[in-house]
Amino acid sequence: MPLPITRASLAGLNQRFFGAPPLEVLRFTAETFGERAALLSSMQRAGCALAHMADRAGLALDVLFVDTGVLHEETRATRDRLAATHPRLRVLTLSPRQTMAEQLAEHGPLYLSKAGQERCCELRKSAPLLATRGRYDALIGALRRSEGGRRGAVTTFDLDPELGALRVHPLAHTSDDELDAYIAAHDVVINPLHAMGFPTIGCFPCTTPVRPDEGARAGRWRHLADVTYCGLNPTDREDEASCIVLDERYRDALSPNQEVRQ
Numbered sequence: 001m002p003l004p005i006t007r008a009s010l011a012g013l014n015q016r017f018f019g020a021p022p023l024e025v026l027r028f029t030a031e032t033f034g035e036r037a038a039l040l041s042s043m044q045r046a047g048c049a050l051a052h053m054a055d056r057a058g059l060a061l062d063v064l065f066v067d068t069g070v071l072h073e074e075t076r077a078t079r080d081r082l083a084a085t086h087p088r089l090r091v092l093t094l095s096p097r098q099t100m101a102e103q104l105a106e107h108g109p110l111y112l113s114k115a116g117q118e119r120c121c122e123l124r125k126s127a128p129l130l131a132t133r134g135r136y137d138a139l140i141g142a143l144r145r146s147e148g149g150r151r152g153a154v155t156t157f158d159l160d161p162e163l164g165a166l167r168v169h170p171l172a173h174t175s176d177d178e179l180d181a182y183i184a185a186h187d188v189v190i191n192p193l194h195a196m197g198f199p200t201i202g203c204f205p206c207t208t209p210v211r212p213d214e215g216a217r218a219g220r221w222r223h224l225a226d227v228t229y230c231g232l233n234p235t236d237r238e239d240e241a242s243c244i245v246l247d248e249r250y251r252d253a254l255s256p257n258q259e260v261r262q
């Protein structure tokens with residue numbers, strides 16, 4: 001029998017894992033979903049730290065990397081270093097249907113207007129990920145409440161109705177200091193752009209470094225007013241999540257009454 005899951009029905013699971021160590025959430029997700037779990041990373045520091053944690057715990061996860069075709073070379077090189085450093089993880093690159101040159105020829109520079117940016121992010125970021133629909137039941141991401149904005153209330157478990165999968169955020173309750181401490185204590189692969197003034201990293205036409213007096217996301221879509229997120233993460237979108245349907249075999253594991261294993 002199919003297992004329908006709503007945000008309300010995830011409340012117990014979120015309660016059960018509230019404040020749990022990221023590794024506990026990673027282990028639970030990998031053990032529950034097996035090869036139907038994957039980690040989504042844009043090769044920023046939090047995602048790379050999660051990949052390090054997963055490898056250290058012996059979890060052989062797929063790592064999905066969306067290459068929009070207009071990323072900085074440093075980001076692609078970070079992907080390659082991550083794959084070489086953590087051979088247990090299978091790093092998979094997802095690409096848009098068109099090259100940016102083909103898209104420019106057909107649509108022009110979409111990213112120069114707000115409506116165009118939404119379409120461009122849809123074509124170059126969301127569509128490649130949506131092409132994996134049906135392959136994974138749980139997608140692990142690196143969103144954290146301490147990022148603020150729309151992410152200020154992110155939950156450990158959330159829905160992605162478009163993808164028909166759970167979104168899992170093991171770092172939801174991890175503070176900036178805790179993330180910094182993990183990175184300082186371990187040999188985490190780090191995108192060199194962070195040291196060049198990019199607190200967050202995206203496509204080069206839409207990402208600049210930030211000044212010390214600016215917020216972390218000030219360098220994203222600086223040329224457009226009121227654009228902060230690309231929409232790849234359901235948490236960042238305005239639409240309300242409704243429901244996903246998973247296989248019955250996950251029913252016991254997703255029950256809020258199970259003990260959290262320490």
Ligand code: SF4
Nearest residue numbers: 111120121124203206
């Ligand atoms: S960030 Fe800019 S270039 Fe990249 S997909 Fe979005 S609009 Fe296009």
